[in-house]
Amino acid sequence: MRRCFTVRQRRILAWIAASRCAQCGNPLEPGFHADHRIPFAYGGPTLIQNGQALCGPCNRKKGTTMPTPKLRPWQQEAHHKALTWLVKDRQDHRFLINAAPGAGKTRGSCALAKTLLELGEIDRVIVIAPRAEVVNQWADDFRQVTGRYMSKVTAKDGDIHQLGLDVCATWAAVQGLQDAFQAVCRAARVLVICDEHHHAAVQAAWGEGADSAFAT
Known part of the structure; x- marks a missing residue:
């Protein structure tokens, strides 16, 4: 290499x-x-x-030190439980974090993504967030925690698979990025983080698009 x-x-x-x-x-x-x-x-x-x-x-x-973000007690507990569920026991490929607004779920999720990347469990990360300003926050926190650049994409970006980057988009953009997300998920092991996951319900306005984009 x-x-x-x-x-x-x-x-x-x-x-x-x-x-x-x-x-x-x-x-x-x-x-x-x-x-x-x-x-x-x-x-x-x-x-x-x-x-x-x-x-x-x-x-x-x-030097060669690995940067590790400081986590709150609940974030540490969630981090441990998620790794046990996803990596050690391999119970399922879904894990839910339910936290109050402002509790730090963004940085906690970024820390989990960082660990999974370092363990070689995943190759890329896709984040779906409710609004453009939240997308910006995710991209900033993701870079601070993982050290990786996260590209903010919209339906106009098209073939995001070729970017080779971690990406973040709004729920509203998922419908137009279905094929692109499917291509990314077929080509790599992807951690999909759904912020405000209720938007992914099939009955919700953007639910069908999310279901098609990330169906396994």
Whole structure:
């Protein structure tokens, strides 16, 4: 497996970081470090979604440590139960987290996705959220927790399978992305996170689209 990022990848990483170190925020110098968020030593791929632009001091400080988000007690409990259910016991491929608004279900779910990615249980993540502003929050939290870029997509984006990225969309966009989501799910092991899952009910306005997009 190739360890070094290409010149093109380095340029993209610098562009994503707005030419600033992703850790300390200082301006990047020409010889900045293209770092593997999940260390190469732990199987982290040399891909844009696993890369970040760091200054030399920040990269040396990070070393090969695995970043782990701090979780609240209920998030830790849910994290443990989900891993036991999905990975250890392999009871089912569905798991429900029921949390009050503002309790931190977004970051908790991102932490679970991070662990499943690191364990090699999944390849990609799709998040379906109720509104555009919530989609933005998911993308931001997902990047902070997992270190991976999450693309915000709409029905106009079409063939998202070719993007090779984790994606987030609104429930309203699912209808127009059915074929695209099916293609992604056929090509990779995908964790689908449904925020406000009641929208997925077949009787709901967007339920049939969700059922068709992610039917197994």
